[in-house]
Amino acid sequence: MAANFWASSHYKQLMEQEEVDVVHSPDKEKGLTLDEFKLIKMHMANYIAKLAQSVKVRQRVVATAVTYMRRVYTRKSMSEYDPRLVAPTCLYLASKAEESTVQARLLVFYIKKQYNDEKYRYEIKDILEMEMKILEALNYYLVVYHPYRPLSQLLQDAGMTEMTQLSWGLVNDTYKMDLILIYSPYMIALACIYIATVLKEKDTTAWFEELRVDMNVVKNISMEILDFYDSQKILNEERISAAINKLALKP
Amino acid sequence: MSEADTHSIKLVADRYLKREVLGEGTYGVVYKAIDTQTGQVVAIKKIRIGQQKEGVNFTALREIKLLKELKDPNIIQLIDAFPHKGNLHLVFEFMESDLEAVIRDRNIVLSPADIKSYIQMTLKGLAFCHKKWVLHRDMKPNNLLIGADGQLKLADFGLARIFGSPDRRFTHQVFARWYRAPELLFGTKQYGSGVDVWAAACIFAELLLRRPFLQGSTDIDQLGKIFTAFGTPKPSQWPDMVFLPDYVEYTYLPAPALRSLFPTASDDCLDLLAKMFTYDPKARISVQQALEHRYFSSIPAPTRPALLPRPPRKGDSLNNRPLDLNANEGPTVLSPPRKSRRVMPQRERLEGHGHQGDKVDDHLYDVRQAASGNTGKSESMPMSVDFSVFGSRPPPRPTLNR
Numbered sequence: 001m002a003a004n005f006w007a008s009s010h011y012k013q014l015m016e017q018e019e020v021d022v023v024h025s026p027d028k029e030k031g032l033t034l035d036e037f038k039l040i041k042m043h044m045a046n047y048i049a050k051l052a053q054s055v056k057v058r059q060r061v062v063a064t065a066v067t068y069m070r071r072v073y074t075r076k077s078m079s080e081y082d083p084r085l086v087a088p089t090c091l092y093l094a095s096k097a098e099e100s101t102v103q104a105r106l107l108v109f110y111i112k113k114q115y116n117d118e119k120y121r122y123e124i125k126d127i128l129e130m131e132m133k134i135l136e137a138l139n140y141y142l143v144v145y146h147p148y149r150p151l152s153q154l155l156q157d158a159g160m161t162e163m164t165q166l167s168w169g170l171v172n173d174t175y176k177m178d179l180i181l182i183y184s185p186y187m188i189a190l191a192c193i194y195i196a197t198v199l200k201e202k203d204t205t206a207w208f209e210e211l212r213v214d215m216n217v218v219k220n221i222s223m224e225i226l227d228f229y230d231s232q233k234i235l236n237e238e239r240i241s242a243a244i245n246k247l248a249l250k251p
Numbered sequence: 252m253s254e255a256d257t258h259s260i261k262l263v264a265d266r267y268l269k270r271e272v273l274g275e276g277t278y279g280v281v282y283k284a285i286d287t288q289t290g291q292v293v294a295i296k297k298i299r300i301g302q303q304k305e306g307v308n309f310t311a312l313r314e315i316k317l318l319k320e321l322k323d324p325n326i327i328q329l330i331d332a333f334p335h336k337g338n339l340h341l342v343f344e345f346m347e348s349d350l351e352a353v354i355r356d357r358n359i360v361l362s363p364a365d366i367k368s369y370i371q372m373t374l375k376g377l378a379f380c381h382k383k384w385v386l387h388r389d390m391k392p393n394n395l396l397i398g399a400d401g402q403l404k405l406a407d408f409g410l411a412r413i414f415g416s417p418d419r420r421f422t423h424q425v426f427a428r429w430y431r432a433p434e435l436l437f438g439t440k441q442y443g444s445g446v447d448v449w450a451a452a453c454i455f456a457e458l459l460l461r462r463p464f465l466q467g468s469t470d471i472d473q474l475g476k477i478f479t480a481f482g483t484p485k486p487s488q489w490p491d492m493v494f495l496p497d498y499v500e501y502t503y504l505p506a507p508a509l510r511s512l513f514p515t516a517s518d519d520c521l522d523l524l525a526k527m528f529t530y531d532p533k534a535r536i537s538v539q540q541a542l543e544h545r546y547f548s549s550i551p552a553p554t555r556p557a558l559l560p561r562p563p564r565k566g567d568s569l570n571n572r573p574l575d576l577n578a579n580e581g582p583t584v585l586s587p588p589r590k591s592r593r594v595m596p597q598r599e600r601l602e603g604h605g606h607q608g609d610k611v612d613d614h615l616y617d618v619r620q621a622a623s624g625n626t627g628k629s630e631s632m633p634m635s636v637d638f639s640v641f642g643s644r645p646p647p648r649p650t651l652n653r
Binding site for chain 1: 305307309312315316317319320333334337382383412413
């Protein structure tokens with residue numbers, strides 16, 4: 001699979017961090033900071049994962065949905081595209097694209113169950129309308145590659161399958177960041193393996209050397225992930241809702 | 252919302268000049284249009300959004316997803332997509348004909364070099380799919396479209412899927428029955444690119460025979476037809492067969508000589524056919540290997556696409572406003588006069604034109620040219636029976652055997 005990633009639309013769409021970290025002007029005008037922008041995206045990634053648990057879809061669908069959501073916000077503002085509608089719609093679209101369709105009415109049901117907050121409530125027709133807009137925002141590119149497959153292959157190759165659980169969890173957490181828009185899934189997988197082996201104090205220098213990958217990139221990604229875990233400690237619900245409220249979306 | 256609407260209306264008006272309806276596709280109407288930005292003739296599929304039920308059609312979404320990744324001269328190009336009045340529209344390059352029309356057209360003679368060219372283009376398109384880990388799963392002659400330049404392109408990716416994870420289970424209800432590989436007919440859920448190879452082999456055989464090769468009426472009958480043609484497989488030939496979900500034992504039939512089924516085929520051709528029709532999918536030749544087979548390097552060389560015999564354009568019979576088309580009147584110019592020799596439909600009209608007795612054939616040919624040149628309504632004489640004249644669905648394919 002890795003071989004054809006390099007010929008894929010996903011590869012061609014990879015961006016620089018600076019390009020991803022742009023708060024669109026309608027949001028900026030409302031005073032949304034870059035930190036808050038990232039915070040909302042992270043919150044929406046969590047929202048997608050939670051919804052996905054209720055409707056029981058594979059991790060891969062969650063990962064694709066989050067990638068769609070993050071791609072949308074490299075092109076569209078949150079003022080124009082309400083994250084609370086974009087998130088479930090991305091899950092809906094991803095479930096179709098990954099061949100495990102979830103019915104829109106089921107999503108609507110679980111949204112209502114999960115959130116008492118009126119502002120999260122959307123109807124089927126809202127989701128279907130947004131689906132078309134998201135397709136357009138994605139420029140109809142729907143195939144997304146993820147670190148999960150390279151992760152399993154690499155761990156097998158390294159004879160470290162006992163690391164699967166830890167590194168898999170790390171990969172899941174990378175979707176709380178924008179890494180999937182910036183780095184190849186293969187490199188993200190390697191960074192997660194690297195962190196896992198450092199945590200478990202395993203010496204894998206020889207194995208990494210044999211792979212002939214740019215270890216600087218692997219270490220940079222690893223640092224980003226670790227920084228993210230540090231920053232998460234000061235997270236709370238109030239900051240998230242304060243950020244979303246700035247957007248003043250629903251009356 | 253209203254902003255997006257006006258924008259998309261402009262897009263259609265600005266960019267695409269709508270023309271006549273071409274037919275009913277898998278999930279909506281297909282119409283012809285001119286892309287004013289490029290001057291290119293395009294086919295636009297309007298995808299009906301099911302009454303506020305499940306959004307963008309699942310099959311259409313599959314096709315969009317895969318075609319956005321598959322850019323190859325032998326795969327249909329998805330040029331654009333846009334929402335308009337709440338429906339999604341897909342813009343494809345316009346294709347004049349398809350391989351089924353070629354095979355069915357009794358006025359077309361396919362030389363060994365022509366057959367080689369058509370099957371080579373089929374395999375090239377398929378090889379690209381497989382390289383990208385995409386199974387087509389609906390290979391059949393009328394999904395192989397032919398462009399104005401003679402290039403054959405794989406189309407209709409509504410059943411296609413990405414494969415590659417060995418553990419994924421797929422449905423075996425894919426392909427039109429006549430093109431279904433034996434492992435599918437025995438109900439396998441774990442299959443690979445071999446299913447497309449089998450279907451391509453059926454198309455290859457159909458090009459040689461000019462009729463569908465194995466025309467089963469049920470799945471059981473289909474297997475019967477396959478075993479009659481190639482002999483009942485022995486477990487030694489295909490060890491996994493007996494473990495397949497729907498496996499049933501068939502009475503033993505010996506394999507007849509392949510030569511007896513394809514009397515006109517060359518030795519190289521028969522050798523490749525046999526390798527593509529191998530029972531065990533694990534032993535079946537891959538598309539890439541098939542393209543490297545000596546059949547494609549031995550003489551005759553495959554005909555250049557532009558020189559291939561083709562039936563009249565699909566649009567001709569339905570086309571009421573031919574102004575954009577007359578500029579490059581393709582097939583009639585390129586095809587040899589012999590194509591005109593047995594014009595069947597609307598003979599009276601032709602004779603009314605002043606039939607001169609001798610040199611009938613050449614005369615008919617001239618009339619056809621004239622007719623397409625001067626009538627405002629292009630009721631141009633089809634060179635052969637194009638069934639699209641009679642409605643959206645062609646009548647059952649002619650069965651000339653038995």
